[in-house]
Amino acid sequence: MTSHAHSVVQPSPLSQRIAGVIVVLYAVITMVPLAWIFLTGFKSGPDSIAYPPKVLFTPSAEGYCNLFTTRSRQSPEYIAQLPPTSGICDAFARTSNMVVVGASNFVPRFVNSLIIAFGSTALSVVLGVTAAYAFSRFKVPAKDDLLFFILSTRMMPPIAVAIPIYLMYRDVGLSDTRLGMILLYTAVNVSLAVWLLKGFIDEIPREYEEAALVDGYTRLQAFLKVVLPQATTGIVATAIFCLIFAWNEYAFAVLLTSGEAQTAPPFIPIIIGEGGQDWPAVAAGSTLFLLPILVFTVLLRKHLLRGITFGALRK
Amino acid sequence: MMNALDPHAVLDKAVEATPAPLARRIRGLSDRAIAWLFIAPTIALLLAINIFPLLWTIRLSFTNFRANRPNATVAGVGIDNYVSVLTDPDVWAAMQATAHFLFWTILLQTMLGFTLAYLIDRRFRGHGFWTTVILIPMMLSPAVVGNFWAFLYQPQIGLFNYVVSFFSGIPPSSFEMIGSVKLAPWSIIIVDTWMWTPYVMLICLAGLRSIPNYIYEAAEVDRASRWRQFWSITLPMALPFIMLAVLFRGIENFKMFDMVNLLTSGGPGSTTELASITLKREAFEKWRTGYSSAFAIVLFVTVFGLANIYVKALNRVKNR
Amino acid sequence: MSSDMQPVQRHWPSSLRRGPMEMAATAVIAIGVLMLLQPFSLTLYTWSFVTTLAGTALFMVVSKFPD
Incomplete structure (x- = not known):
């Protein structure tokens, strides 16, 4: 410090x-x-x-x-x-x-990687920032348990999760679709997003919103017009972390996609x-x-520690 | 991405698109309602894609279901699957391969990572730039990197063998890193250490920087030698951070799949067949779904137990 | 999480405080993991899962205890 x-x-x-x-x-x-x-x-x-x-x-x-x-x-x-x-x-x-x-097939696979990575990142950040705001500002029953539950989903071994996901996706027609992969990566990434963004939102003084509420803003407006702009740096850092995970992911991709929705990591080795x-x-x-990840690493260097420790450590 | 997140645009669009009666109701939402509205989608997604599958796995683990024969009758087999996973010498061997991998990667990464962090904390000129360079490997795709290391490890033509023979004089075609039973476990340890030492280094660096200056100043006043300061201040105070890094690498490597699957795919024989790779073979090659579900639960409980300890260690470090 | 347990604290036996009990549960989990990974005895390996499971269950229960 x-x-x-x-x-x-x-x-x-x-x-x-x-x-x-x-x-x-x-x-x-x-x-x-x-x-x-x-x-x-x-x-x-x-x-x-x-x-x-x-x-x-x-x-x-x-x-x-x-x-x-x-x-x-x-x-x-x-x-x-x-x-x-x-x-x-x-x-x-x-x-x-x-x-x-x-x-x-390289270009289609690369495009799949782009669509799935950006799609799941956008979804994770939207879900993550709303949930993080609620966890940061409101009294949520069993808050610590919910937060641990969210974190522990990230720790599950991918191969162990892949068995039922494979069966479930086969039944509902999501196997080898981009939507299926986006949802799956979002589920994995949202835990990181919630933990990271909660740290960033915790740092924004409550006084700003309270002033806005006094000025006649509703809670929702205060969130959108006061908290979100303050959290921009945190949102960008979180988004890049989610993007890197989805971009690099291999285990789910190789087990659950074979053609249509296959991303680049399972494709390059073959x-x-x-x-x-x-x-x-x-x-x-x-x-x-x-190459893109190399660039992101340089951009992210100030937030790396925060990202890899789920927001626990800063600098 | 920034445009999509511009709060004014989002709000205006949301207001336009919302029918008037509904809009009135949303604007008047209580904090309690907003809290649930904000948390519910995340919880719903996690329930659908994490918890429901987990419960399904638990159910399957008590049956003889096979995913490649969806129409065969499924019978409950009690805890038979668990008994066979936990008495199977092959699975036990996979656990030992995992243990070997865990032990050496954690040992090497901790020693290298801490040393690097200690050196970087000397704050020589340009340390910021070189720290960023060192961090690059851990951000890359383990699959793509693992695949490419297979090329570096080629006997005769591979760069790794060439460099080793250049410095040691051993002919480059006389050893095969991923082809020989003796060396293959080390080939995955080397790649993992190359990739993840930066992670341990980063956490250790945070630990070293969290030690307040006045402690060192007090030690200087007491004329404690640098050596003494290291053992009685630096190391003990950085220890919680080192533990954190060790736990996290332990959890991650216990689940290791991608890099090893592409580098050795468990071979030669089953010398580098780590737990996750055995599980993948049982589940997606032999299609013993019930059996592999029980196996998955064994791995999951282990990771979950370690995750509890990890979060505890995390909170302890956070409260420092 | 322990804040809503404050009233209980007065009557809570001191040997069942959260800190030491969590340490005990951590030790059980650690022993379970070591049993899973050790190369010496198949019997120990067989019983590792039950040990880890018990340790984890214990941990989740005692983390609700007051500090």
Whole structure:
């Protein structure tokens, strides 16, 4: 809680320097696997599996082309009589006796991820902010029990929950639908949203609303016009946390979706080329998929602690 | 997103769309009514998607139901499913694999995480930036990351094997991280430690920063050595935070599924078959729904028990 | 949650206060989890579930006790 530097116990410059070197070294090592994903996305097939591993190589669009297209093998004679190539990926495929036959499923899966993540985030935040306000401001019977109940739903092992959800969704026709996944992710995320937002709303002085109520606002107006604007930072931070969970989720996605509503995490690992996984394409897909989260992490850094401890710890 | 949440626009739209008599009634709502109106949807959703399925699982766990044969007659089997889960040596082996994974990930992450937090708390120049860099792995998708580590672990061509052989001289094709019975459990421990050390570090850092300066100042006045200060002030006062991180990582790794499923999918043999992976095989490959429901309840009760302790630890830290 | 239990507090036996009882329940849960994960005895593993369940039930009951 002390923001000012240790006064008497200021670490010596030498110990600071040593600490700095070790931390930077750790940070750099920790980034190597991610850098490798990024680089592999721009390698050609043979370069990606070369020994020793290549750090310097001629960049190739093969990975990204393979990620976005499906190709079929054709005879050289057939390819020779085709009209001139229409794009870079087509030209690329023809050099290895392949023809681009269409778009791959990557874009639809990515779009599913976007729809499901944003849909469930919006729903979780709306439910979360209203419930958090009620828990923060009103006397709710058995409040602590309800809050613990809400938190404990987040802790359930996903595979254990997946069995009855699978059966339930099969019966009501929600299996492999985006709506089903949105509802499921909302149920998981709403617990985080309630806990986080309750912390943020607790910090808004009650006097603001009380003044508004005296001025003739109804409770609902006071909530919408006074509390919500004050809670904007908290709402944004909560929304990004919900978004990241829904974006990254794999267990439910792989068990409950197979086509229509499949998100990117179960899809990326099954991108295969001829003879096993097409690593440049997998790396390209992973890069595109991980990049938004990288940006969010930097944006969120001040709220990370709060988010991962359900709002219990601040800074 | 900001536009959608703009309170004025929302309110105006809501007012326009609400029929006059209803609007009058809503505006006059008592606090009590608003409290219920605000909480009910959340509770309803949780009841429908969490509690109802949980109760259904409990019911199924006492039957021989199989999800791939919905038309077969379902018979109650009493506590037979629980007895077979709790006496099955294979499930016990999965629990031991989980225990091995838990023990080493928690040990490594706590030691590394605390050390890093301690170093970052020296506040060297640029510590804010490097802290953010270190945090990145834990925010990423465990599935996508686990899948990519399988590439890093490839014998001969993988970067991991290359780096190990570069520093140790062991030929890179002489060992397989995910193919060998001996090394596979360590391959998942390494990836988990890589991903989650930042989490422990962040909590420990919060712990270190919560120690008030005057305690150190008093220790300086008493001429306590830095070493003494560490053992009698820093560590004891950061301990509740470390416990919190350990409990949370324990709960999370007890449920571990995504990263391991993509990295080793439980293999080779069943050396890395953690509890959740065994459960997935029973439930969604062998379709022994009744049996796996009992298994799920065993895991759930364990997590629920630990969650109680976690919340208690959380409150203790919060009240500091 | 314990605020509405204030009147009871006067007659509540001191050995059944929330703090120590929660510690006891925590210990039972911890023992149950250790039994589940230990590699030594199948019998201990078999009875781990009942232990954890009892500890959790105990915890939920005693968390209602006054401080």
